[in-house]
Amino acid sequence: MSGKSDALHRYALAVISHLLLVVAWHLFVTLGKVPKFVMPSPYETVHALLVPNYRWLDNMAVTASEIFGGYALAVTVGVGLAMLFSWFRWLEMWLMPLLVSLNMIPKVALGPLVIVWFSYGIGPNILIAFSICFFPIVLTTARGLSEVEPDLLDLVRTLRGSRWQIFTKIQLPGALPYIFSGMKVAAVLAVAGAIVGEFLGSEKGLGYLMLQVQVTLDTAAMFMAVILITMIGVVLYGLVLGLERLLVVRDARIS
Structure with missing residues (x-):
């Protein structure tokens, strides 16, 4: 209770x-x-939802797809690559410095190149969101998978445990707090990545809508777009928190 x-x-x-x-x-x-054009009131901001030309639901769906798509791709690739790092140390020694260098590249600078390579649409924005939120996941997951007691690993190997059994029974449960730590950071970055992509080049989405209403000084619509973007991010972060409490707390109770 x-x-x-x-x-x-x-x-x-x-x-x-x-x-x-x-x-x-x-x-x-x-x-x-x-003045309204500087900062609208809460009522004026909500009233902006009634403007049909802004197609709030359509633009919100596009932005949410970019955020969740880039995030899901980052989690899948990041955890998978970290798993390979835990199995093949030479691969981590070779790739991790390269990943660190690539992460130092300003993603805003990559945006125009991604658009040139893949044209406009949801795809490039998903890739930009992925590029921004991928590194924290692979870094924290690799750290978590390596933080295993050597004596425990030696014991399991003595009992002829397979590599997969060692990973699923020992490494992965112990790494869950690290994994979710990276996932929570990445959830925030995925939102920023998708909006950066829409600012640089997009034909739909809440970021694109903000650029359109900026021309007409419709600050209420801009505030509403920011609120909706925040709501999408809060939903994603809440889902990650819920999954963390389900898996980490349950694993702690079992152990």
């Missing part, structure tokens, strides 16, 4: 803090008499 009450307490605090932010926003705009 204490665990449930603590969770409800945290959720209540989160809701209250968001409501206080909205109230502070409204008071700042109203009492400060801030």
Whole structure:
């Protein structure tokens, strides 16, 4: 019961803090008499959803597809590559310095090249999101898989445990906290990557819509787009947190 009450307490605090932010926003705009084109009120921001030409649902679906697609690709490739690193140390010694160097490249600089190579559409933005959030996953996962007690590995090998058994029964469960640490960081980066891709070249999406309404100084629509982008990111982060609590807590209870 204490665990449930603590969770409800945290959720209540989160809701209250968001409501206080909205109230502070409204008071700042109203009492400060801030012009609408500088900062709209919460009501004006929500009212922007009623503009049919902005096609909010369609653009939101495109952005969500880019974020979740790039993130899923990064998790799949990152965890898979880290798994290979744990099996073949020479591969890690050869590839990890290369990955570090590639990660230092500003992804904004890669954006125009990706668009030239793959044209416009969802695909290039998924690749940009992938390129930004891939490295934290492979780095933390590789670290977690290597943080295994040598004596425990020697014991399993003495009992003739296979490489797959060592990975699934010892390395992977012990690496879960590291993996989810990288996944949570990557969830934030995936959102930034998708929006950067839409800013650089896109024909749909919330980032593209922000550039369009910027010309007409429709700040309310820009605020609404930012809120929707944030909501997508919060949903992704919440899913990762839920999966972490399910797997890591369950594994801790079993052990």
